[in-house]
Amino acid sequence: MDADIAVIGLGAMGSMTAWQLARAGASVLGFEQYGLGHDRGASAGESRLFRMAYHxxxxxxxxxxxxxALWHELSDSSGLPLFRPTGCLSIGLPELPQMRRVRESVDxxxxxxxILDPDVLAARYPQHRVHDGEIGVLDAGGGVLRPELAVLAACAQAQRHGARLLPHTPVENVRFEDDRVRITAxxxxxxxxxxxxxxxxWSRQLVPGLAxxxxLRPLVLTWFAPTGDPADWAPERFPAFIRDTDGVHLFGVPMMDGMSVKTGFADAFGDLSGTDAYTRDLDExxxxxxxxxxRRFLPGLHPDPVRYSVYMDAYTSDRTAVVDRVPGTDRALVLAGFSGHGxxxxxxFGRIAADLALRGGTDLDLGAMSAARFTAA
Ligand SMILES: Cc1cc2nc3c(=O)[nH]c(=O)nc-3n(C[C@H](O)[C@H](O)[C@H](O)COP(=O)(O)OP(=O)(O)OC[C@H]3O[C@@H](n4cnc5c(N)ncnc54)[C@H](O)[C@@H]3O)c2cc1C
Known part of the structure; x- marks a missing residue:
């Protein structure tokens, strides 16, 4: 046997799973079709929002x-700045369902x-043009994560604990036998x-029952340069944000590169139907x-992006991931469908996967993440 546990795909979920398994003492073999920390999947694009007050x-x-807690642990053990605590500002009318869920989370x-009333919000964060009646909820535990660095850090920690990781090794076939799984890569x-x-x-190819x-949705990230003082957009003055105004769902992070602010449409990038989900090109x-x-909501930014890139993620119909055993075998788990917020x-999720694989259970409530909700019918 080459390993106790094989992990197929070393993006965010696979790298964290390999780290958690290896540190728990399991022998781990990890496969990645591209290089470690690559930018072709769902876990790239310089930054990711971390929010506790959850929409x-x-x-x-x-x-x-x-x-x-695990982000802090990984930052400390790797010595890399993976998490920047900036707070996360939710902006919207208080009666919006997502703003209500934010308030429920904090309460x-x-x-x-x-809670920032409209006047305080406008005075403290003049970078945002707020509409009448909009409030802000500043989630002090929020911040900005660095996706490529995080994947590399988790892979390095996994390797430090003995995992064998194979980049540039695409898995072509997986076969289940009574006492083992055969993987061709x-x-x-x-x-x-x-x-x-x-x-x-790529989960649809490997777990056809979930296909x-x-x-698959292409998601576009866009970076905009300030027209005025760049210091106004620095992490100390401009928290990560997520905003819903007039049906526009916008998110963004402060300046991380010294010259531009990343902001984009939450969820899919408008209607990209007709676009190949695996493409990295976009009609400008x-x-x-x-x-x-x-132009409407962040008037201090030049409205033509200085750069953009196309990524993708797998979505489920209820925007809730599948984290479960693969139906029909007791030798496989699947973590998929993180729907733009995983x-x-x-x-x-890495800890949960390790607990499920090694102990058969987890202390965290997986709620609605079962595969059966899709595959039972
Ligand atoms: C543009 C964008 C912005 C986002 N913003 C946020 C945010 O602000 N906050 C947040 O929490 N979430 C956000 N998300 C969602 C989050 O980033 C994703 O849900 C998460 O990264 C999914 O990770 P994953 O491991 O499932 O997928 P991936 O990172 O794509 O990993 C899958 C890996 O499997 C490998 N693989 C596939 N098939 C094979 C094979 N046959 N053999 C070997 N390897 C294989 C792939 O190469 C890849 O490395 C965003 C997503 C996108 C795309």
């Missing part, structure tokens, strides 16, 4: 707490936060007792709506 629901908060879990066969699929946007339930006319949103939780 998607207060039920995520215990998992977010676990993730935050139910006693999160450190500040780059023409060579490997064996393991258990396999964990963390293939992100009808995962949709598609950038106009985001430029228009920047990165911040990646170390917690």
């Amino acid at each position: 998607e629901g207060a039920a995520y908060v215990p998992m977010l707490r676990r993730a935050r 139910e879990h006693g999160l450190d936060h500040e 780059a023409g060579t066969e490997y064996t393991a007792r258990t396999v964990i699929f963390t293939a992100g946007p 009808p339930h995962l949709t 006319r598609r950038l106009r709506p985001i430029g228009e949103a920047v 990165f911040k939780l990646a170390p917690a």
